Amino acid sequence: MLTITNSQFSSRLFVGTGKFSSAAVMKRAIIASGAQMVTVALRRVDLENPEDDIMSHIDIKKIHFLPNTSGARNATEAIRLAHLARAASGTPWLKLEVTPDPRTLLPDPVDTLKATEQLVKDGFIVLPYMNADPILALRLQDVGAAAVMPLGSPIGTNQGIQTALQVAIIIEQARVPVVVDAGIGAPSHASQAMEMGADAVLVNTAIAIADDPVRMAGAFKQAVEAGREAFEAGLGASSTTARPSSPERGRIGEQLDFIDG
Amino acid sequence: MSSGFKISNFTELRAQILSGTANRVSAALNKQTCSLDDLAALLSLPAEDYLPQMAARSREITAMRFGRTTQIFAPLYLSNFCVNRCAYCGFAADNNIPRKKLSLNQAEQEAEILKQRGFNHVLLVTGEAPARAGVDYLEAVVRRLKNRFAAISIEVQPLEENEYGRLFAAGVTAVAVYQETYDREIYKKIHLAGKKCDYDYRIATPARAAAAGMREIGIGALLGLADWRCEGLAIGMHLSWLRKRFWKTNFTVSFPRLRPAAGSFEPLVNVTEKNLTQLIFALRIFDPDVGLVLSTREEARYRDGMLGLGPTRYSAGSCTAPGGYSSNEHDGEQFSVGDHRTIDEVCATVSEKGFDPVRKDWDREFQK
Amino acid sequence: MQIFCNGRQQDIDEGVTLSQLLVGLELPADTVVAEINKKIIDRDQYETLKLNQGDQVELIRFVGGG
Numbered sequence: 001m002l003t004i005t006n007s008q009f010s011s012r013l014f015v016g017t018g019k020f021s022s023a024a025v026m027k028r029a030i031i032a033s034g035a036q037m038v039t040v041a042l043r044r045v046d047l048e049n050p051e052d053d054i055m056s057h058i059d060i061k062k063i064h065f066l067p068n069t070s071g072a073r074n075a076t077e078a079i080r081l082a083h084l085a086r087a088a089s090g091t092p093w094l095k096l097e098v099t100p101d102p103r104t105l106l107p108d109p110v111d112t113l114k115a116t117e118q119l120v121k122d123g124f125i126v127l128p129y130m131n132a133d134p135i136l137a138l139r140l141q142d143v144g145a146a147a148v149m150p151l152g153s154p155i156g157t158n159q160g161i162q163t164a165l166q167v168a169i170i171i172e173q174a175r176v177p178v179v180v181d182a183g184i185g186a187p188s189h190a191s192q193a194m195e196m197g198a199d200a201v202l203v204n205t206a207i208a209i210a211d212d213p214v215r216m217a218g219a220f221k222q223a224v225e226a227g228r229e230a231f232e233a234g235l236g237a238s239s240t241t242a243r244p245s246s247p248e249r250g251r252i253g254e255q256l257d258f259i260d261g
Numbered sequence: 262m263s264s265g266f267k268i269s270n271f272t273e274l275r276a277q278i279l280s281g282t283a284n285r286v287s288a289a290l291n292k293q294t295c296s297l298d299d300l301a302a303l304l305s306l307p308a309e310d311y312l313p314q315m316a317a318r319s320r321e322i323t324a325m326r327f328g329r330t331t332q333i334f335a336p337l338y339l340s341n342f343c344v345n346r347c348a349y350c351g352f353a354a355d356n357n358i359p360r361k362k363l364s365l366n367q368a369e370q371e372a373e374i375l376k377q378r379g380f381n382h383v384l385l386v387t388g389e390a391p392a393r394a395g396v397d398y399l400e401a402v403v404r405r406l407k408n409r410f411a412a413i414s415i416e417v418q419p420l421e422e423n424e425y426g427r428l429f430a431a432g433v434t435a436v437a438v439y440q441e442t443y444d445r446e447i448y449k450k451i452h453l454a455g456k457k458c459d460y461d462y463r464i465a466t467p468a469r470a471a472a473a474g475m476r477e478i479g480i481g482a483l484l485g486l487a488d489w490r491c492e493g494l495a496i497g498m499h500l501s502w503l504r505k506r507f508w509k510t511n512f513t514v515s516f517p518r519l520r521p522a523a524g525s526f527e528p529l530v531n532v533t534e535k536n537l538t539q540l541i542f543a544l545r546i547f548d549p550d551v552g553l554v555l556s557t558r559e560e561a562r563y564r565d566g567m568l569g570l571g572p573t574r575y576s577a578g579s580c581t582a583p584g585g586y587s588s589n590e591h592d593g594e595q596f597s598v599g600d601h602r603t604i605d606e607v608c609a610t611v612s613e614k615g616f617d618p619v620r621k622d623w624d625r626e627f628q629k
Numbered sequence: 630m631q632i633f634c635n636g637r638q639q640d641i642d643e644g645v646t647l648s649q650l651l652v653g654l655e656l657p658a659d660t661v662v663a664e665i666n667k668k669i670i671d672r673d674q675y676e677t678l679k680l681n682q683g684d685q686v687e688l689i690r691f692v693g694g695g
Contacts, residue, residue: 017693054693055691087669254313
């Protein structure tokens with residue numbers, strides 16, 4: 001079971017709701033993914049052409065809403081969006097995103113830390129999206145982040161876990177759950193993150209733009225479960241040099257003849 | 262911090278260690294990062310057959326994380342007054358030894374001798390006698406000595422967080438406080454009187470010192486009191502608990518083996534050099550970044566042999582009686598040393614073996 | 630009188646409430662959150678809150694996002 005603050009989740013796959021061809025496909029994909037946590041964004045209603053209300057497609061009794069602050073360029077904007085999100089959703093859960101560069105959508109570490117600190121004081125359960133910077137993860141944890149969400153590679157790129165070395169350090173050090181977000185383009189990427197010991201992954205683009213998003217959602221479900229199972233079963237170590245699979249006893253090691261007895 | 266560190270009882274730890282098999286030892290040796298289960302395997306009896314391989318891995322990690330350097334320091338005993346009755350300790354209140362507390366001038370005199378001998382890092386040591394050698398005294402000593410040394414560590418009675426804060430402001434860089442034994446039952450039996458009887462207060466002390474901002478915290482166990490394999494696992498658990506909470510703090514581990522002292526306490530369990538070696542390798546492989554201290558309790562032959570294999574810090578030229586550097590007086594010492602060489606002799610061997618003896622690691626001047 | 634709703638200038642009658650505005654826009658009240666002059670309005674005030682000349686109204690709702 002994944003525990004974030006006091007909530008428990010049996011699924012370790014979070015699904016984003018953007019970029020789907022239709023609300024109906026999104027709904028079926030979420031069900032196929034088994035996800036219990038879905039992210040949503042907040043936007044002004046387009047008065048000329050109001051879309052359907054996304055909340056009507058998601059069974060909020062079974063699935064946790066995780067509103068994000070996408071579009072916020074700085075801490076002030078993110079905090080404003082967060083309060084709107086709480087008013088709209090009725091939950092204090094928040095995926096904090098502060099992305100000043102519209103080209104890469106990479107998160108701003110300084111304003112993310114600032115906003116996290118403020119929003120925790122305001123009573124939010126904050127899951128900040130962050131670059132895979134281990135010290136930032138610790139700083140965010142210290143100001144009260146409920147989990148950290150390091151990126152695998154820039155959002156929407158489907159490049160996989162390019163930040164593996166850094167993510168591994170974050171996983172080793174963090175006291176709060178680590179949810180690998182962004183860049184997960186294939187089920188194998190999700191497995192890799194889970195095998196490394198990530199607590200969960202968030203996937204959106206890879207499911208939404210697949211030829212068959214519903215089947216892809218199912219594939220991610222299995223990949224996340226397999227990766228987690230492998231992590232819990234205890235993976236053997238990998239090495240760049242050959243290691244014998246027969247016992248190593250008696251292999252050459254250090255001379256320890258200075259030891260008495 | 263809301264919840265304190267809790268250690269499982271030794272029966273559970275022993276069971277965890279007994280599950281270590283040759284295969285698990287071999288697997289642990291091939292991993293990039295070790296879990297507590299891996300540490301348990303490395304501390305197990307089957308791991309003894311892998312000592313040369315553990316040494317090779319430990320050497321490799323130590324070289325990668327610490328380079329070819331060895332830090333050198335000396336203890337400066339300020340006072341041997343003590344209200345505790347710890348069965349194993351030469352300072353115990355009921356031991357009939359000459360008691361002494363250095364005046365500020367005497368402390369300065371001892372410090373000057375160490376400075377002349379080339380030390381730049383001292384460890385100030387006292388027994389537990391807050392009425393005689395309390396925080397005010399320690400603060401005054403540190404203010405007197407701080408301009409002579411790059412780093413000042415203390416190994417004194419457990420203090421409150423605000424008291425550690427005062428000493429940090431005065432110039433202390435590091436705090437060593439050993440649990441002696443993590444086995445609650447044995448702890449109770451050998452701490453016969455005094456504040457030290459409180460196991461829980463003592464085990465929470467490293468966290469208080471870290472919370473006060475100390476740059477480095479030393480933990481450890483006195484070997485010879487309880488099952489050393491379990492002590493090793495308990496140290497690993499304490500260390501990883503502390504690391505999760507105090508990520509800005511450096512940690513060190515010491516492995517003092519019981520040596521003859523006044524009061525003639527016989528070690529409750531025999532810990533051989535081979536056992537000590539396994540413990541050192543296991544902890545190095547478990548935590549690549551932890552500083553490992555090897556004191557003058559061990560003999561020169563062993564200390565020289567272990568250079569570069571895991572330990573990163575050696576004491577040298579130690580006298581464990583207050584005022585011992587200026588008077589050559591060894592009465593009233595805490596324990597007798599196994600390595601009697603001077604700092605220059607120790608440094609010469611360290612250099613000969615291809616390591617740089619580092620007499621300071623940090624300049625307190627930069628500490629804010 | 631005039632208000633600004635989601636950046637668009639709009640003429641409404643004096644005394645129109647927020648919930649009447651939403652009905653006019655065919656937006657169910659429970660699917661949007663309203664901000665007037667950068668202040669978030671509680672849903673239970675929608676019925677009674679009368680709009681004023683020059684109010685900046687923002688109507689926001691959840692959309693798909695990652």
